[in-house]
Amino acid sequence: MLNSIRTFSFLFGYLLFSVVSLKKFIKQKPHLTVEEYDQLVHTEPQKWATGIMKRTKSSVSITGLEKLPDGPVLFVSNHEGNFDIPVLLSTISKPFGFISKKEVKKMPIIPLYMEEMNCVFLDRTDRRSALKSITDTVKKLKDGHSILIFPEGTRSKGQAMGEFKSGFMRIAKDSGVPIIPIAIHGTSDVMEKNNNRVLPATITVQLLDPVPAERIQELDSKKAIALVRTRIEEAISSLPKKKAVIEDRFKYVQ
Template sequence: MLILYRIYQVLVMCPIILVATIITAVLTVIGSALGFGRWWGYYPEIIWSRLFCWLAFVRVTVSGRENIDPAVSYVFVANHQGAYDIFTIYGYLGHNFRWMMKQSLRKIPFVGWACQWAHQIFVDNSSPSATRKTMQKAEKVLSGGMSLVVFPEGARTWNGEMRQFKKGAYRLAVEFNLPVVPLTIDGAFAVLPRFKKLPVPGHIHLTIHKPIFPSADGHDLGRLMEESRSAIASAL
């Protein structure tokens, strides 16, 4: 059965995904260039992400949507099990957002161009002035219900266990006084871990936890990190 599945992926799934990726990227660039980036930078990507799941026979279930308000801006923090984390969040979170991502992703053909036009936030920590520019861009993006999604581990896990969290997302939450919403992704490691090239069918469960609010004095970076990590771990 696995051999037949791999043949299907090579002959059917991969060509469809390639064409869909190019079309989605082109639509995003054109729509954003015309001044409608808020819409075109999110909704076509929902279909694109779900297509990745449908074609790979990956089922996604979501719990906890009642914990978030579409009109509120959040900093979503999620564990990073594999490549299908992106499709799970994009396709099934149900809240308009932008990614905080590595500069290297800007170089990916079509995808990188679309991300740039859609005003995804590319992290640049090469100098203090570059970091300030990243923060300023984030401040412009995080308004009117627009949220931010970050993988605080910084990279996909090698063994399915959560890596150490980095502080960047939490600094943004404290700086702009935004609630942190932990997201647990469970099952994506089995579908496509970082050391494999093609997915297998599976079931991914996305859990949206209750928001965690920064304190008024803004001196609780450690608490936000600890509470969000504990919440994510509780649903694994």
């Protein structure tokens, strides 16, 4: 219970203080390149996300940062739990926005940062909104911003990885940027598997080999989707089973 209180108090409390920084960043925007401004804005979300994960008392490791190319990329990740975004923001040095459900826009302060991070808001009940989100994401990538997408569309909560919806491949093909597949594992152990109580977990993030833009263009969409999904699935399945972590969780729950 204390973990949950600490985590969510920081999650919302930090945002109140970060508004001052955001206003300063926006004033500097006209004098900076796209890359410089994205990097500047990224500093506060990264501090916020790092603070969140620290308060969950989770262990987070990442491999493959050396695979990151210069320029914009489309990050494509499996979606295990609510803590995927904080984990990825806290560990990936390359600034990125992400596609989020439109309901987040009703929250205080968070949407202000998301706008500056180049996030795209999606109404999953409206087909026209879904099509517009694809167009908006392509434009942001062409403008030099990196974007993260979860093609499953919903959290697996630690179960088998779901099918990938095809929209991300249209984005990749239309924008002409490389795809960086991401395999994330263990975030559902933080909350989803604990009746929404926040508990420590062991989390791994693997940045896999980029799929070059040229390769994406030469493959038909179904084969390209299968290629990305298979890489992520194989990376997750190759991880050692977490017996020790499961035993530790029982100690916390009891």
